Each structure stands twice: as C-alpha cells, then as structure tokens.
Amino acid sequence: MSMRVGVLGIGKTPHKIQHEKSLKDLGVEAGRKAMADAGVDPSEIQMLYVGNVGSVGFNYENSTALMAAHHLGVVPAGAVRVEAACGTGAWALHLGCVAIASGLYDTVMVLGMEKMNDLATVEGTSIIAQAADSKEEYFSGLTFPSGTALTARKYMQAYGVSEEDLAHTSVKNHFYGARNPSAHLRFECTVEEVMNSPKVADPLKLYEVCPMTDAASALVLCREEILRAQPNRPQVYVTATSMASGTWYQASDTLDDAYNLFHRPATRAYEMAGVTAKDIDVAEIYNSFAIQEPLGIEGLGFAKMGQGWKGAKDGSTWLDGKIAVNPSGGLLCKGHPLGATGATQAVDIVEQLRGTAPEGMQRADAEIGISACRGGPGSVGAIHIYQRLEG
C-alpha cells in the first residue's frame, strides 16, 4: 500500500540545556514555528500527537499533550501523548501519518518534546532507566549505558572490530555537529580524543554517548492534495512509515535482534515507498550511543552485518559519500531529548529534501531520505521514508 503524506510545515527549538524555558515553552515554540512554516492557523489542526517520555519524572507533569493543545491554541483538536521509550517521537510521526492516510483528517500536528535538565543527571538517568524493565534489569544494575556496552562488546568480538575502528563514528558525527546551529555539542574531535574521553561503561566512552538535552520539534502533516495545491511550497512527502517491536531484555539481546529491529520494518518501508536502500541519499539514524549507528546502517541495508562502522572511516557515510548518514551530527551532537528525537530526525531530513539544511550539512540534490529511530532495550524500530516529489 502506497502512502503520500504531505509535510506542510516543520519547526524545532535549539537542542541544548534550557533552564530558562519550561517543557510547555519548548513545545509551544516548536509547534508555532511549524504552523508558521506551514501557513496554517491553530484552528486548522485537527489532531495533535505529542511524543513525550519522561515528564512525570522530569517535570512533575503527566498529560502534556492536553497542556500543549491548550497553549498552542489547537483546542478542540484531539490531543494525545504517545510514549514508546526512545522511539517516542517517531511513533508520534507514525500516528500522524496513519491519521492522514485513514482519510479521517486533513491536517494534523506531530510534536515531540522533552525537558531533561530540570533535574540532576543522576536523577535523569534513573528516569530513563524506567524505559526498560526496571524491576528485572535496572534494579540489577543493567542500565542503558551498561546494556549498550554489552552490545558494543558483542559487536567487536563477532566482527573483529577495535575501539579505534568504532571511534570514527563519533569523529564523523562531531564534524557535522560542529556545523549544526541547532546542536547541543558543537565541537570537532579526533579519534585520539574519542579514545581518551572518560569511560562511561567500558568500552563506551564519553564522546560515544549523547548528552541530556532540552528540545522540541514539530511537523504539520496534511493530505497530499493540500500540499499539491500549493506548488510554491517544497513538495516533500512521507512515503513510508513502518514500526516494529523487538526484545524487552537487554541481557539476552543478540546482534541478530539488533539487526532485525531495523531490518524488518525497513523492508516493509522500502516496499511501501517503492524504493531500495541504494536509492536513499540521506539518513538520520538513531545513535544515542555511537555503536547504534553501524548497527542501524546494517539493519537498513546500507552495509553488510559487521561492516556498518567502515563508512565513517572510509568516507562513504560522510556528506558526499555513497550515503550521507547523520549529517546533522546525530544524537551524539544534537543530544537525545527523548520524545523529541524522532521528530527532530524527521525535521532534519525534510530540511535536506527542501535543500535548506545549514551550510556544511546539506547533501547535494537530496531527493530521498530516511529516518530510523529505536527505543527501549531493543524494543522499538521505527522507519520513515521521505521523498521530494514535484507534481
């Protein structure tokens, strides 16, 4: 089944620590930017899908979609918060796309938002750990950093890859993050600097881990006809949305599981969009930890299993390589504002297809993009394909 969901507008806040703003402020800022970009009035929004993971813990608020609907002025549009661990923002996007595809709605908003820095980092880490099985894993010491460290070890052992080999992924991300005015961490680094950065959970080092970030991103989606009727606007469409669940326990997670988490939904997504992995110009791939980028590259079919790390070293996943992977700097530099991340990936890809990405980040003549988000202990795989389709 084919899909053409128009991207009418996009908006995002800076991705950084923002003590001066509340979660509400961030959501309203991104949502208003997206409506302004779309040229729509709040009264035209029929549904609001808010991705937000941890507001109960971070901000002592729960029903943040209802709060956002009020402050964005989109009442009486239906409003709901969705949560699927770190795949949350991508899930909000999925629900927005399905709503448009159903024919029940003309124009909807997808808003991802998270404010993680109201608390100390150690408290935030505890809140994040609730996105896995707190009782059977977190309370036993298996957190996301330690669980992902196990994955990195498995990868290194299975494929004979060294820590230095993996460090190139951080070098590539930071090269572009330094050029991204919206990014949280804006500095370049070398393999040596990655290797010498403090250990977080062996073999993961600080420059291989995303920071705690406050941000929101939003998209206004519409029926194809509505965007077609405005030919002066960039003709960017979501042409595939595909979701999968996966493993719930990190302890027993295998490399095959990690591969399938993206491979299964990506296979469906390529079929839905009528494209292949070779057709993709630019990709935003989830990398809250650097090791997840090669795993994603492999699951999406851009490299064979065990080969996904090589592009960051040989250049083939840099901006002018075979495929540009994370020209935004990825989560490693943008940070990972949990509920926002999937929406930010989408906004960044839309900018690429519009040709409006910041200087030094724009893939030349990008026509087809993909975003791949994951979440939980290997529990969420979320793929979206975007295409510039002139009428």
Added chain:
Amino acid sequence: MSMRVGVLGIGKTPHKIQHEKSLKDLGVEAGRKAMADAGVDPSEIQMLYVGNVGSVGFNYENSTALMAAHHLGVVPAGAVRVEAACGTGAWALHLGCVAIASGLYDTVMVLGMEKMNDLATVEGTSIIAQAADSKEEYFSGLTFPSGTALTARKYMQAYGVSEEDLAHTSVKNHFYGARNPSAHLRFECTVEEVMNSPKVADPLKLYEVCPMTDAASALVLCREEILRAQPNRPQVYVTATSMASGTWYQASDTLDDAYNLFHRPATRAYEMAGVTAKDIDVAEIYNSFAIQEPLGIEGLGFAKMGQGWKGAKDGSTWLDGKIAVNPSGGLLCKGHPLGATGATQAVDIVEQLRGTAPEGMQRADAEIGISACRGGPGSVGAIHIYQRLEG
C-alpha cells in the same frame, strides 16, 4: 466518512484491588482473553495500542507497551503507549480504529491497563493530580475532587438542582454495580445512604466518587471483511470514533465547556455512524464523579442542559428506560483504573450488543451503543459508537 471496524474479540480482568498481580499480569490476562475470544494467535496482531496513564508513579515503570508486547508474545508488532489523562483507554481504542480504517493493518489490539494500588491512596491521588496542571492548579490545592466539586456547585446553582436530586445517579449505578461480577463495589445504596456517606469535597460525597482500582481490558479489532467472513461470530462493529480536546484549567471551566467536551465530538460521531441520539439503546458514560454522568447525558444529546440528572430519578436512564445509561454500574462501581477505563467501557458495550452482558445488566435487544470517556480538567472528550450489523 463512514467506518466499519470489526470487534473480533474482547477480554477484561476483574476490576478490584489486586495486590497479588502486577501491571504486567493484568495486561497479559486481558490481552490473552481478547485473543482467545477473537480466535487469533499473537502472531496475527500487527499493532498494539496500550492505554496506561500512571505507571511511572504507580509502578516505577514507563514503557509499558513494550513490556506488554513482549509478555503477550505479539512481537514484532508495533507497540506504543498512549496517554490522555482519564481519556487514555478511549484514545487507545481510537488509534486502533484509525489504524484499521487506514487500510494499513488487518488486525490490531487495544489494551487498557492500570495498577493503582501498589501505593497508598494519598500517593495515588498525587499521581492522578499530574493529569492536570500540577504547577498552576494542583500545587494550589485544586485537585480533581475539589475541581469537580466546583463543577457540581455550578450545576446545582445554574439549574436549581439539589444534592438529593444528584444522589439518584449513585443509587442507579450501585443498583447495577451490585449485579456486575466484574465490578469493584458491589452493593446497592439508597439516596439517604449516598447523602450520609462521608464528604470528599463538598458537595461530593464518598458514594459519588469512584474507588482506586486495578484492572485491564482489551479488544482485538479487524477489518470489516475479516469479521464478515466469520458469520457465526457476533457481528459488532465500531461505526464511529471521534475525539476532542477542551479546557486545561479547572478553575475557569464552565458548564458550557463541560457540555461542549462531549457535544462536539458526539455530533461528529453521530454523523459518521449515520445515527442520532434517539437511536442509541445503551450508553457507558464516564462518571469517576457522579456529577459527570448528567453532564455527559446532556452533552451526548440524551437530555437538555440541566435535565440530565432526572433520568436516574424517573427511571428513563435505567435498564428498561428510554436509554440504558451505565448498566455496568459505571466508574462509580467498576472503579476507574485510569488507562483501562475507556477500554472497559468499550468491552461492556460490545457485551451488550452481543447479548452477553451479565444477568440484570443486559439491555433487551441492544443494537446500537455508545461510550463516552473524558479526561483531564475537561480536556478530553472521546466518543465511540458500536453497532450490531448482521451481514
């Protein structure tokens, strides 16, 4: 736009305090019952929509949809948690219906679940309060009981209604709750007993307030063709789903706001289903506080503004009246397991249309039913219409 979403299976746990079971246990129990009733295998479920509000606070768990997907064995189906305050279960149902309507999926599961009694009631009340604006209302003392007490006062003053008048709603609900084997509170009561029950927030009394309950309810939904192909199964379809947001602040909420919260989405729902309020045989209407039942009756068009309380006194909203309202005993007796409630309402209406409601609760020849859920400080209105439609 018309809609025909098949209800292939339903399942629910008892609604009561269940210290012996975890949130996961409850969700798995309801989900398996629904799959058994539907005659489907976990591998046939393509999407799982989990309604759950307060697990972070109640159970120290966040991504409960991913946990449920694992333990129900529905991996690699996409799984997401949705939250819209007390309208959460209804929102999960809405997303399931839209998914089927989109044509992207054949068979999906909707699962609402909440385990509220791991904590003391006072802690639970604090968690519930986060479904409103914690900073601007809760911290100032405006909780859901006190906010709803203000609504009851406005209603009494605007329409010249007494506390005794309103007490009949609890009498009616408890009459049926006593007959509902799944209900939390199973005793009948008189107007005098309602009047003499302890004050919770003047004028609301204990018998006008729902208890804290542990429960889960699930539905397996499918494309019309799939249910049509099994003519021996009950031919019950969701024929309308309609959502609205409303006010975010209880302090400034008016009776018109409360009316519109249901009136707006109900108007769309009637149009979608091609029925009118007069056609409805049986209704499950949100009443975590008794006053919300007459407000709902009015918003749905079953009575004029200010008249919705009368049916409980004159019999017209009892089982054999003009329309049977809350023959399950409503939230007042079933309790209000937040994320489950909207799903439980749906399951109860489906039982009515199948003719399988428990003795003393079955509306004779029920063909068209409606469920109306609300949430937050007047922030969510959620309407679903169900019809028995023999081929």
